[in-house]
Amino acid sequence: MPSGAEAAAVLPPIIAADELAIGYGETVILERLSFTVPHGEVFAILGGSGSGKSTLLRNLIGLDPPLGGRLEVDGAPPRQSDGPPRFGVLFQSGALFGSMTLAQNVALPLRKWTGLDADAIDVVVRSKLRLVGLEGFENHLPSEISGGMKKRAGIARALALDPPLLFLDEPSAGLDPVSSVELDELISTLSRSLGMTTVIVTHELASIFAIAQSCIMVDRGARGIIARGAPGALRDGSDDPRVRAFFNRKSV
Amino acid sequence: MTDRVSEAVGPGYRVERVDGSDGVAALRFAGELRFRQCFQSWKGVRELTQPAASRMRLDLSRVDHLDGAATALLLELKNELASAGAQTDIVGADGPVRAMLELYGAHAKRPSQKPPPVKIGILDQIGRETLELVRESNALDFVGDVAVAGVRALRRPSLVNWADIPRLMERAGADGVPIVLMIGFLVGLVTAFQAAIQLQQFGASIFVADLVGLSMTRELGPLMTAIIVAGRSGAAFSAELGTMRVSEEIDALRTLGLDPYHFLVFPRVIALALVLPLLTVFADVVGIAGGLLVATVKLDLTYNAYLAQTQQAVNLWDVFSGVAKTAVFAVNIALIACQRGLATRGGAEGVGRATTSAVVTSLFAIVLVDAIFTVLFNAFGR
Numbered sequence: 305m306p307s308g309a310e311a312a313a314v315l316p317p318i319i320a321a322d323e324l325a326i327g328y329g330e331t332v333i334l335e336r337l338s339f340t341v342p343h344g345e346v347f348a349i350l351g352g353s354g355s356g357k358s359t360l361l362r363n364l365i366g367l368d369p370p371l372g373g374r375l376e377v378d379g380a381p382p383r384q385s386d387g388p389p390r391f392g393v394l395f396q397s398g399a400l401f402g403s404m405t406l407a408q409n410v411a412l413p414l415r416k417w418t419g420l421d422a423d424a425i426d427v428v429v430r431s432k433l434r435l436v437g438l439e440g441f442e443n444h445l446p447s448e449i450s451g452g453m454k455k456r457a458g459i460a461r462a463l464a465l466d467p468p469l470l471f472l473d474e475p476s477a478g479l480d481p482v483s484s485v486e487l488d489e490l491i492s493t494l495s496r497s498l499g500m501t502t503v504i505v506t507h508e509l510a511s512i513f514a515i516a517q518s519c520i521m522v523d524r525g526a527r528g529i530i531a532r533g534a535p536g537a538l539r540d541g542s543d544d545p546r547v548r549a550f551f552n553r554k555s556v
Numbered sequence: 557m558t559d560r561v562s563e564a565v566g567p568g569y570r571v572e573r574v575d576g577s578d579g580v581a582a583l584r585f586a587g588e589l590r591f592r593q594c595f596q597s598w599k600g601v602r603e604l605t606q607p608a609a610s611r612m613r614l615d616l617s618r619v620d621h622l623d624g625a626a627t628a629l630l631l632e633l634k635n636e637l638a639s640a641g642a643q644t645d646i647v648g649a650d651g652p653v654r655a656m657l658e659l660y661g662a663h664a665k666r667p668s669q670k671p672p673p674v675k676i677g678i679l680d681q682i683g684r685e686t687l688e689l690v691r692e693s694n695a696l697d698f699v700g701d702v703a704v705a706g707v708r709a710l711r712r713p714s715l716v717n718w719a720d721i722p723r724l725m726e727r728a729g730a731d732g733v734p735i736v737l738m739i740g741f742l743v744g745l746v747t748a749f750q751a752a753i754q755l756q757q758f759g760a761s762i763f764v765a766d767l768v769g770l771s772m773t774r775e776l777g778p779l780m781t782a783i784i785v786a787g788r789s790g791a792a793f794s795a796e797l798g799t800m801r802v803s804e805e806i807d808a809l810r811t812l813g814l815d816p817y818h819f820l821v822f823p824r825v826i827a828l829a830l831v832l833p834l835l836t837v838f839a840d841v842v843g844i845a846g847g848l849l850v851a852t853v854k855l856d857l858t859y860n861a862y863l864a865q866t867q868q869a870v871n872l873w874d875v876f877s878g879v880a881k882t883a884v885f886a887v888n889i890a891l892i893a894c895q896r897g898l899a900t901r902g903g904a905e906g907v908g909r910a911t912t913s914a915v916v917t918s919l920f921a922i923v924l925v926d927a928i929f930t931v932l933f934n935a936f937g938r
Contacts, residue, residue, distance in 0.1 A: 367807050389813040399808035401800075413812045461812070 315343045318378055318469055318501045319364065325372035326356065326363045332371055333359055336528050339520050343468075346495050346502045348516035348535065352550065353507070355524045358473065361505045365393050365471055378469060388417040391469040392462025396477055398454035400446035406433065406457045407442035413464045432460040436490060452483035456490065463494070469501045470494075476508045488514045509551065513539075521547060564604050566597030569619075573604045581609035586618035591625035598629060605633070608642050616657075617648030627660045698895040705817035715815065720823040721830075728789040729831030733838065735788070736781055740839030743776050744768055744846025752855055761855040765865035768847030773870055777840040778878045779926060782885040785832050786918040790893040793824050794914035797897025798907040806898065816898060825890040832886035833879045840875065881929045888921040 317340035325335040333356040341347045351357040362368040363375065366382035375382060378390045400409050410429045414420060420428065433439055436456040446454055455475055462470055475491065476484040492515045495502040506512060512519060512535045519538070521531040523546055531538050531547045539551040548554070563572035569587035576582065583604060594601075605612065614634060616622070622630070630646070637644040649657055676684070709716050751767045797820060800806050806816055844866060851857040896914035900906045 362807075365811055367810060387813065389811055391811075393808070393811040395804040395808055397803055399804040401805055401808075402803075412814070416812070416814060461808075 316379075317341055318343050319347075319503070320376045321373065322375075323373035324363070324370050324375050326359050326368070327371050328359065328368065332527070333524060334522055334528055335372070337373070337522075339529065339532065341501060341503060343501055344495075344499055345517050346492070346504065346515050348512050348519035349503065349505045350507060350512065350519050350521040350550065351523060355522050357505050357507075357522050360522060361471060361473055361503075364503065365391065388465060389413070390467065391471060392459075392465070392467040394455060394458045394462050394470070394472045394475060396473045398446065398451075398458035400454055400457055400461070402446055405443050405445055406438065406449070406460075409446070409457060410461045410464050413461070417465060428464070432463055433457070435463065435494070436460045450483075452479050452487060455479070455487060459490070459494070463498075466498075467500070469503070472502065472504045472506075474506050474508075475504065476506065476511050484508070484511070485514075491515055507550075509553070521550065562604060564597070564600035566600065567593040569594060571601050571604060575609065579609060580611045580613055581605075582613040582615050584615045584618065588621040589619055589626040589630070590621065590623050591629070594626055594629065602633065605637060608637065608640055610642060612637050612642045612644040614644065614646045615648045616646060616653055617650075619649070619653050622649075622653045622656050624656065624660070627656045631657070631660055698891075698899070702817060702821070702891065705815060705822070709818055709822060715818045716822045716826075717819045718823070720819075721827050724823055724827035725831050727792070728785065728828055729835060732785065732788050732831075732835060736784055736835045736839050737842050739780055739784060740772075740777060741842040741846040743780055743839075744772055744843030745850055746846075747771055747776065747843075748847035748850035749854070752850055756855065761851070761857060762861065762865050764847060764851050764855060764857070765862045766869035769844055769866040769870040770874060772843035772847070773840050773874045773878045775878070775926075777843055778836050778882045778885070779922070781836045781839045782832065782882055782889065782922045783919060785828065785835065785886070786889045786915055786922060789828060790889045790914050790918045791911050793890060793893035794897040794900075795907055795911045797894055798900035798910040801898060801900045802903055802907060821891070821894040821898075824894055825887055828886040828890040829883050830886075832882045832889075836879050836882045837875075840878070877929075877933060881926065884925055884929075885922050888925060889918045892918045892921060 319339075319341035321337050321339050323335075324337040325332050326337070327333040337360070349357050349360060359368065363370050364377060364382055366377075369383065380390070382391075400406070401412070404412070407426075407429050410432050411425050414425045414428055418425075430439070430442065433442060436459050438453060438456050438460065441449060441453065441457075446457070449457070459470075459472075472491065475487055479487065488511050491502060491504070494500065495515075502515075504511070504516065516535050518533060519531075519535050520529050521538070522528065523530045526546075530544055531542055535551075538547055542548055542551070561572055561574055563570060565571075569585065569589050571586070572584050574582045574584060583601070614630065634644050634646060646657060748764050748768050751764050752761065755761050755763055755767075797806070800820075806820075809816055809819055847866075848859065848862050851862045852859055893914040896910040896917070900910040902909075
């Protein structure tokens with residue numbers, strides 16, 4: 305398996321945004337967004353609350369249509385067509401289906417998109433849950449487990465079809481520091497060992513430095529990207545007061 | 557001494573006004589300023605500020621305690637004086653009193669971002685709600701989406717989540733049987749009772765069987781059952797889908813490549829279209845039984861005579877037309893409930909609004925469809 309850097313040299317970027325404009329209805333929140341995400345990288349989209357980063361994520365995963373510009377995810381516009389999903393998504397709350405057990409949640413995309421029989425699906429489901437450290441919780445309902453476990457289960461479901469790309473919406477939001485670090489480690493390990501590209505929307509500084517190789521920072525006031533690069537370089541080298549404030553935890 | 561002194565006293569505090577010869581009016585506060593105590597007597601303090609001098613000084617050097625809301629009163633007084641043209645300063649505060657003033661005065665005064673909501677009169681409110689009902693009812697987007705998804709489902713029936721249907725039928729149907737039986741029985745009983753009083757006067761008691769049989773099978777059975785189902789299952793569907801929408805589960809479905817119409821909406825429509833006619837048959841039967849009870853107990857008709865009369869009066873078409881239209885009611889209830897659920901905005905309150913709107917619109921649709929059926933059946937002479 306090629307490492308991230310080698311793969312990036314060979315393959316075109318897995319996400320390419322060109323002059324993208326996003327928002328809802330007539331309201332443009334961010335515009336002229338141009339960035340690429342190479343294969344195999346952990347890429348972070350940063351920004352304060354209300355900066356439009358979640359709206360950008362909704363565009364990237366095809367839930368909202370862009371207001372302008374071009375966006376390609378894995379070689380095609382992200383809007384879901386009839387085929388199987390081309391990427392996995394972990395929503396902020398996990399978004400597990402409340403009436404189904406964890407096993408049934410993970411099995412859902414497998415039942416829909418693979419021809420596997422029930423036994424084979426069961427094996428895959430167990431292995432995915434083991435991957436995120438939830439072995440033994442197959443028959444729990446989402447309401448019976450903690451917030452951190454819900455997110456792990458959400459990751460297991462997102463990984464059910466072995467996607468080359470995983471999106472995570474504020475994975476550490478609402479978690480205690482220990483669960484948050486454990487989740488970061490899980491994400492890091494998964495993306496490294498599965499050779500998977502990971503896009504994280506977050507404002508959690510610790511997570512960013514721990515797992516992201518590069519990032520962009522968006523700002524609603526500036527209506528676009530105000531910084532890009534490796535997180536460490538931005539913290540130490542940026543001249544932009546908003547970027548410095550963000551990385552040094554100061555109010556502007 | 558040219559100083560003029562006046563004072564106001566409240567519980568726990570006192571204020572004196574000293575008009576200096578230099579044209580500066582000082583209000584000297586002393587004691588403990590607590591909101592509960594000083595709110596009542598604050599009017600006296602405000603009167604002290606009159607007549608306004610060109611420079612005012614609020615002297616807090618002898619204030620021992622200042623609580624949060626009293627700080628707000630004080631700052632409000634300062635703003636008021638300043639906007640009336642007097643240069644006003646707060647002086648002499650230190651320690652906790654000063655900290656309190658800094659805390660409350662820390663943010664610059666800014667105009668409200670959004671004007672306060674305009675008060676709406678009751679007639680206005682009724683009008684708005686009516687317009688809202690009309691506007692919401694024409695959710696054409698949803699009709700279009702359902703049509704597109706429906707055509708795709710017809711081409712590939714495997715897209716529909718058939719596995720969910722038995723569970724939904726159980727919840728909407730089997731679980732609803734007791735209430736349908738009870739209401740059906742009572743409606744038949746009440747109808748018979750009302751009719752009995754009139755018919756007895758003409759010695760035409762036996763026609764109670766006709767009246768109950770026909771009104772139950774043609775109208776009351778279908779309508780009452782549909783109303784019960786709209787209240788039970790319609791509300792349940794929209795609350796369930798609304799909660800899923802709010803907790804991002806609908807989005808999650810989409811990202812897993814599952815169409816909410818195929819996965820959630822169609823199973824509910826099919827389940828309801830199957831169970832509502834069945835429930836209606838139950839309501840018809842127990843309604844006639846209710847009539848039978850009244851006829852035998854109150855009108856001294858025999859069991860056999862009542863049933864024979866019912867058999868003669870009610871033909872298969874009466875039953876069939878009543879049951880058939882409930883399938884249309886069911887489709888209406890399920891589609892409206894799912895549309896409202898999927899269109900939920902906001903949090904818990906949004907779910908509540910969606911559910912209310914689902915039930916109200918369903919009831920409206922049921923009555924409307926029923927009227928259309930009645931006119932159509934009438935036109936065809938049945």
